[in-house]
Amino acid sequence: MDMDVRKTVKYIVSIAVAVVLVYFSFRGVDWKDFMGSIRSCRWEWIVYAMLFSILSFIIRSERWRRLMLPIDGKIGVLTTYNAVCIGYLANFVFPRIGEVVKCGVVSRRQAAIAGNKEGKLYNFDKYVGTVVMEKTFDILSVMALFAILLVAWWEKFGTFFTDHILSPASQRNYGGLLLTFAIIALIVSAVILVARLKDKYSLCGKIYKFINGLWTGFKGCFTSKGGFSFLVYTIALWLSYIMMSYCIIRSLPFLDTMGFVDAMFVCAAGGLGWIVPAPGGIGSYHFIVALALSSIYGIAWESGLLVATLNHGAQAVTMVVCGIVSYFVEMLRK
Secondary structure: OHHHHHHHHHHHHHHHHHHHHHHHHHOOOOHHHHHHHHHOOOHHHHHHHHHHHHHHHHHHHHHHHHHHOOOOOOOOHHHHHHHHHHHHHHHOOOOOHHHHHHHHHHHHHHHHHOOOOOHHHOOHHHHHHHHHHHHHHHHHHHHHHHHHHHHHOHHHHHHHHHHHHHHHHHOOOHHHHHHHHHHHHHHHHHHHHHHHHOOOOHHHHHHHHHHHHHHHHHHHHHHOOOHHHHHHHHHHHHHHHHHHHHHHHHOOHHHOOOOHHHHHHHHHHHHHHHHOOOHHHOOHHHHHHHHHHHHHHOOOHHHHHHHHHHHHHHHHHHHHHHHHHHHHHHHHHO
16 A cells, blocks of 8 residues: 555656646747747658657667577567557656566566466566666766767857756755765665575565566676677667657758757757656656757747657657557567
C-alpha cells in the first residue's frame, strides 16, 4: 500500500510539474499568430522529422540490444525494438516508468524462450543495469553536444550557457547540496548494510541479488567487446535527433536563415527538457526550447513555442503510434 501511495504521489507531482510548465510556457501567447504560423508550415518536413524519429527508435533499440548480448545472446532485434517503443508509450502515462517497462518486455520474452526457468523476471536486474548505462551516456551525450557548440561557436551560444545553465547552477544552495550528499551517503550505507546481512536475512539476500544484477549489467557494458559499436550507434542516434530538429526548422519559413548548427543547439536544449520528470517531456521541453531560441536568436516566444510544439508533437505522435503497434505485436507473439 505504501508503494502504491508513493507512486500516486510521484505521478501527481509529475503531472503538476507538466501543468505548471505548460501554463508558464503558453501564458500570453497570441493564438491568432500562433495558428497562422502553423498553417504556413511545410508539412512534408514534419513527415521527414517523424521518419527520423522512427530511425532513432531503431538505432536506440539496436544499441541497447548489443549491450544486452553478453547477458543473453538470444535477444532478438524485434524484441528490443518493441520494448523500446512500448517503453516510450509508457512514459506518457508515468514519467521514467518506460525504462522499467521495456526491461520487463525483454525479460518476459527471454523467459519464454528459456522455458520460463526464472519466471517473468528473467535477467531483469541485469537488463536494468544496461539501461542505467544507456541513460548515463545519454546525459553525457547532451553535455558533449553542448561542449562542441560552446568550443566551436562560443560567441553565438555562450550567453545561453552562462545565463541559463552555469549561473543558476553556481548559485549558493547549501541546503540542496547537503541533501544530495545525504541521499548519496544513505544509499551507500544501505547497500553496505544489505551486503553484510545478505546471508542472515532472506530479504537482504534478495535485495543484494538484485543490486548485484544491476552492477553486473552495468559493468558488462564496459567489459564487452562492442564498445566501439556502442559509440558508433550513440553518434548515429544523436545525429538522427539533430536531423529531426533540422527538419522542424526547415518546415517553418521564418527560420530559413537557420541551419544544421542551429539544429544541433535546438537538439541539445531539447535534451535538457526531456530530463525533467514530466509525462513525455510535456511542458518542460516546450519551455526550455522556447527559452533557448528567444535567448540566442531573439525569436518571439510564440515562435519558439511553435518550434518546440512541432518538434515535440512529431516525436510524441510517432512514439504513441509505434508504441501501440509494438504492444499489439508483442501480444500476438505470445
